[in-house]
Amino acid sequence: MTEILEQTTVAAGAATAERVVEHPAWPSLKGAVEEFRVWQSKDGSVDFDADGAPSADAAHAVIGRVIAAIEQLSPLLPHDEAYHRALVSDLRRWAEDGFGVPDFLDSLLAFQPARNRADGLQHLVVFAMYTQNGNPDRNLEAVVLRMVWPEWLADLEATRYDNPLFCGITFEDFTAGYDTNSAVLFPETIAVREAPERFSWGGIFCDREAARFRRVTQEAVGLLGLELPDDIREMLGDQSRCEQAFVLWDMVHDRTHSHGDLPFDPFMIKQRQPFWMYGLEELRCDLTAFREAVKLESDGFGQGRDVQYAVLFDRMFRFPVTGERVRNYDGLGGQLLFAYLHKHDVVRWTDNTLKIDWARAPQVTNQLCGEIEKLYREGIDRPKLVHWFAAYDLVSTYLAPHPGSLWAKGPDALDLNRPPRRLVDDVLPDEFPLSMFYEALSKKLKRVIASTKGIRGNASGFEFEIASTQKA
Known part of the structure; x- marks a missing residue:
């Protein structure tokens, strides 16, 4: 009962608490972190013999400023007291x-959001x-965030989509590692002496996802001359509504x-597989969210229709045109969805x-989800390599492989005496x-797309208009 009362008290005061980023200690903390991070090597250490390295005294002084700012800000966040206390200890050590x-x-x-x-x-x-999708080095970073957990979402998690580790979050402010394309906060990315037995949370910044979705979609719709239903046009003009769609989707x-x-189990156990396997897994998860969104719409949840079009x-x-083309499995999933439709x-x-048959889109999208699920179900009874080829056949039914591909030529073109993980080397x-x-x-x-780097949701409150008439 005490725990319930504590959570109720925290929830009641969450939205009215003083903003951390408005406290004078926040710019002090942010400045100190930015100053320190440029001295770090890829693994996060400081090489004091490197060119441009600080003196040991200077490094200690900057970390001292970081610690002092954390100690000033921590009283604003009593729910994180244990984490901040452990954080100060880790910094001092x-x-x-x-x-x-x-x-x-x-x-x-100690951090248990x-x-x-x-x-x-x-x-x-x-x-x-x-x-992730930002800075690959383990630099010191600071970020202030807010939890996104409206009552309707909490009810859905409790009754239909149990996910006790998931945290929907939005940015308040951040240091340079998040002035990038990164939209996640995952414990796996943090420098530790050993990985914990299990991770207990994972956060996704729905405000950044919604903001870049709106900006890119606005441009694409104008370029392609796509006519939108009124309610979808209204959604694209509403940052808050898009954030709700993304937090449910995620x-x-x-x-x-x-x-x-x-x-x-593609992400809990490290395995070496052809990148189309990861592409299918990510697409399966997205299309499952789509299918559930169709059900939610029929049950009266307006967010369900928004998720479908997100x-x-x-x-x-x-997705298909973002990032490099090297093993771009998210891009592959987007290509497959478009080709299938x-x-x-x-x-x-x-x-x-571009014209879309809005009435048939849910049915046919769910049909692709069913094909991937059938592949997975039958894969349980297949050897690994046979399953990889079956997945390749599914993808290549709708997407043309590179003409120089050995995999496209079939098993006879590969040296099957090698273990499957070595055959991944033959994937282009x-x-x-x-x-x-x-x-x-x-x-x-x-x-x-380049303009969405570091985008913030609160900087994207534009009215949705077709700004470009140039067709692709």
Whole structure:
């Protein structure tokens, strides 16, 4: 009973608490972290013999400023008191040990945001970490965030989509590692002496996802001359509504990785597999979220329809043309979705205009989800290599492989005496190149996609308008 009362008190005051980023200690903390992180090596240590390295006294002084700022800010966040206390201890020990490879295991174990998912609750997070899809080095980073946990989402998690580790979050402010394309806060990215037996939370910044979705979709819709239903046009003009769609999408996607007929566990156990296997897994999770969104819409949840079109547009417009083409499994999933809908006459590119059969889109998208689930179910009874080839056959039914591909030629073209993980070496970096449609679209969207680096949700409150009439 005491725990329930404590959570209720925290939830009631979450949205009205003083903003951490408005406290004078926040710019002090942010400045000190930015000053320190440029001295760090890739593994997070400081090489005092390197060119441009600080003196040991200077490094200690800057970390002292970091600690002082954390101690000033911590009283604003009593729910994180244990974490901040452990964080200060980890920082002091790191300094005392001469700033070798950082170890934030103790403070990581003390940080438990999923235990109290109160809507609007702030957290001040400081770790040495890399930012996925952002900075690959384990630099010191600081980020202030808020929990996104409205009552309707909490009810769905409790009754239909159990995911006790998931945290929907938004940015308040951040250091340079998040001035990137990264939209996640995962414990796996944090520098620790040893990995914990299990991780107890994972956060996704739905405000960044929503903001870049809106910006890229706006441009793509204008380029392609796509006519939108009124309610979808209204959604794209509403940042808050899009954030709700993404937090629901992410919650269902995240739990799907461990649900269903799973011939392999692609993320909990490290395995070397062809990148189309990961592409299919990510697409399976997205299409499961789509299918559930169709059910939610029929049950009266307005967010259900929004999720459907967030999945369709983000997957078809942004994913295929974002990032490098080397083993781009998210891009592959987007290509596959578009090709499947195109070959089933749900999307048409005619007279340089994209048309979507809105009535048939849910049925045919769910049909692709069913094909992937059938592949998985049958894969349980297949050897690994046979399953990989079956997955290749599914993808290549809709996407043309590279003409130089050995895998496209079939098993006779590969040395099957080698173990499967060695046959991955024969996969081309871009095994399924972009179609001519996507090559043209990529060039047109390159500028706007680059503009979403470091995007903030509160900087994206534009009215949705067709700003461009140039067709791809």
